Amino acid sequence: MNLDVSPAERDFRERARTWLAEHAPREDPPEDPRGAQEFELAWQRLQFEAGWAGVSWPVEYGGLGLSLAEQLIWYEEYALAGAPQPRACFVGLRHAGPTLILRGSAAQKAEHLPPILKGELTWCQGFSEPAAGSDLAGLRTRGTVDGDHLVVNGQKIWTSYADVATYQELLVRTDPHAPRHRGITWVICDMRSPGIEVRPIRTLVGVSEFCEVFYDEVRVPLANVVGDLNDGWSVAMSTLSFERGTAFMAEQVSLDQTVTELIEVARHVVGPDGRRPAILDDEIARRLGRARSEVAALRAMTLAAVSRSSTQSQPGPEASMIRVLFGELEQRVAKLALDIVGPDSAGVVDAPARRRSWAQEYLWSLQATIAAGSKDIQRNIIGERVLGLPR
Numbered sequence: 001m002n003l004d005v006s007p008a009e010r011d012f013r014e015r016a017r018t019w020l021a022e023h024a025p026r027e028d029p030p031e032d033p034r035g036a037q038e039f040e041l042a043w044q045r046l047q048f049e050a051g052w053a054g055v056s057w058p059v060e061y062g063g064l065g066l067s068l069a070e071q072l073i074w075y076e077e078y079a080l081a082g083a084p085q086p087r088a089c090f091v092g093l094r095h096a097g098p099t100l101i102l103r104g105s106a107a108q109k110a111e112h113l114p115p116i117l118k119g120e121l122t123w124c125q126g127f128s129e130p131a132a133g134s135d136l137a138g139l140r141t142r143g144t145v146d147g148d149h150l151v152v153n154g155q156k157i158w159t160s161y162a163d164v165a166t167y168q169e170l171l172v173r174t175d176p177h178a179p180r181h182r183g184i185t186w187v188i189c190d191m192r193s194p195g196i197e198v199r200p201i202r203t204l205v206g207v208s209e210f211c212e213v214f215y216d217e218v219r220v221p222l223a224n225v226v227g228d229l230n231d232g233w234s235v236a237m238s239t240l241s242f243e244r245g246t247a248f249m250a251e252q253v254s255l256d257q258t259v260t261e262l263i264e265v266a267r268h269v270v271g272p273d274g275r276r277p278a279i280l281d282d283e284i285a286r287r288l289g290r291a292r293s294e295v296a297a298l299r300a301m302t303l304a305a306v307s308r309s310s311t312q313s314q315p316g317p318e319a320s321m322i323r324v325l326f327g328e329l330e331q332r333v334a335k336l337a338l339d340i341v342g343p344d345s346a347g348v349v350d351a352p353a354r355r356r357s358w359a360q361e362y363l364w365s366l367q368a369t370i371a372a373g374s375k376d377i378q379r380n381i382i383g384e385r386v387l388g389l390p391r
Contacts, residue, residue: 012066013073019050020081029084031207033200037088037122037164044089044119053117058101061113072249072302079253087209088161092116092123096169099186099239103227108188112167124165126156126189126213127236133158134374136171136236137180141215143172143187145222145229150174150187152195152218162211163198165191169239170220175230186232186239188224195219204363249302252322255330256295258361262333263288266340278340287336294329301325317385320378327368327375334358334365 005013023046029039047053048062056071057063064070086093097116100109115121132138141154152172162168168189175183191198195218200208227235263279266288271278278284301322337358369375383389 009070009073012070013077016052016074016077017081019052020077020083023050024078024081024083026082029087033088033161033164033209036209037161040084040086040089041119041122043084044086044093044117046119048118053119054097057097057113057117061101061109062117063113075250076253078250079257085250085254088122088164089116089119091125091160091165091169092121092167095239096123096125096167099169099235100226102238103186103235105226107223108226112188121166122161122164124159124162124168124191124211126159126162126168126170128158129155130157134370134377136373137184137233139171139173139184141170141172142176143174143185143220145174146219148222149219150185150222150225152189152215152220154215156213156215157210158201159198159211159213160209162191162213163200167191168213169226171232171236174232178230181233183230184232184236185229186226186235187220188226189218189220190224193218193220204366252295252298252302252326255326255333256299258337259288259291259295259333262337262340263292265337269340269342284336284340287332287339291329291333291336294325294332298322298325298329317381320373320381321386323372324369324375324378324382327371330368331365334362338362 025039025043029036044053051064052074054061054063055066055074056068057065059065093116097113100112104112116123126141127136127139129139129141132140141152141156143150143152145151150172152170154172156162156170159168168191170187170189172185172187173183174185177183189196195216197214197216199212199214201210201212202208203210222229226232266279266284267277269278270276271281271284273281279288301318305318305322341358373381384391
């Protein structure tokens with residue numbers, strides 16, 4: 001990848017910075033799923049109408065058709081402006097959409113990509129099950145072919161915003177006799193279909209964005225199969241490669257901003273000895289220095305992934321390296337913030353890179369090494385597919 005900034009990229013950055021400074025929401029998104037969805041869809045519609053949605057998405061589906069390098073520039077400026085990161089819109093924008101671009105049929109792309117970019121609806125993900133979380137190949141939700149439909153029965157869990165989503169990227173087992181990683185199919189499921197029951201789950205941080213989803217004789221048209229019947233594992237790996245790699249570019253930039261803010265906070269709060277600023281404490285200074293260097297390493301890995309993506313259609317298994325470092329670093333930074341700020345960590349600090357208190361950031365960080373595949377699964381992928389180690 002050529003790291004020299006071209007005149008076109010410099011102009012793109014300036015225009016993005018100016019527009020975001022004038023239009024990025026300053027208020028916090030609502031915590032309830034319905035309120036969060038309405039807030040995010042309105043913000044997404046504004047981006048689309050102004051010509052900033054889908055920077056790297058194909059022009060024929062409403063995107064700008066630009067490079068991943070320009071997508072990264074947009075994410076950087078987005079984070080610097082303190083714009084809200086997608087939550088209710090995350091699945092549609094960051095991996096259902098990219099998966100359809102890569103693996104969907106022309107009809108599926110034409111039907112589903114424009115509404116995602118226009119902020120007309122949201123998606124959710126139906127992958128994890130009570131007995132098949134990190135072990136995704138152990139999923140049991142069945143899809144039985146009946147004429148031109150699949151009849152789906154089973155259960156999913158940890159499905160973010162399932163109670164407000166219109167569509168779901170759903171994995172079902174369509175051949176129970178095939179090996180574990182075969183006989184799985186990736187389908188587009190309309191969440192308004194008869195037979196679907198959604199039950200919200202209240203989490204540790206007091207919100208109910210996670211849900212259980214139950215399927216009782218739910219009929220999904222075979223036209224909604226993405227890729228081929230019984231080839232859903234390869235499609236799911238496309239989805240997860242986006243989720244583990246490029247989908248979190250914006251969050252990586254935000255983490256960099258958080259470390260920068262934390263260094264400044266450490267200059268002004270009293271350290272562990274009760275006398276000097278926290279930044280003068282040797283251990284705190286060491287941990288801040290490590291966080292700063294690891295953020296730089298994370299950025300370098302992301303740039304390398306963007307460079308590889310210019311010659312291949314989707315992120316490779318190296319995306320798991322990015323995800324492991326990002327998740328563990330997010331947790332270390334959150335714990336460091338508690339140690340620096342101390343009892344005041346429960347208070348809200350006004351900062352563009354962060355919309356939660358330090359204590360809330362810490363509680364939220366606990367999911368960072370579980371979401372998108374646990375750190376143990378990611379290390380297995382790195383060992384087997386990157387390093388070539390035996391299973």
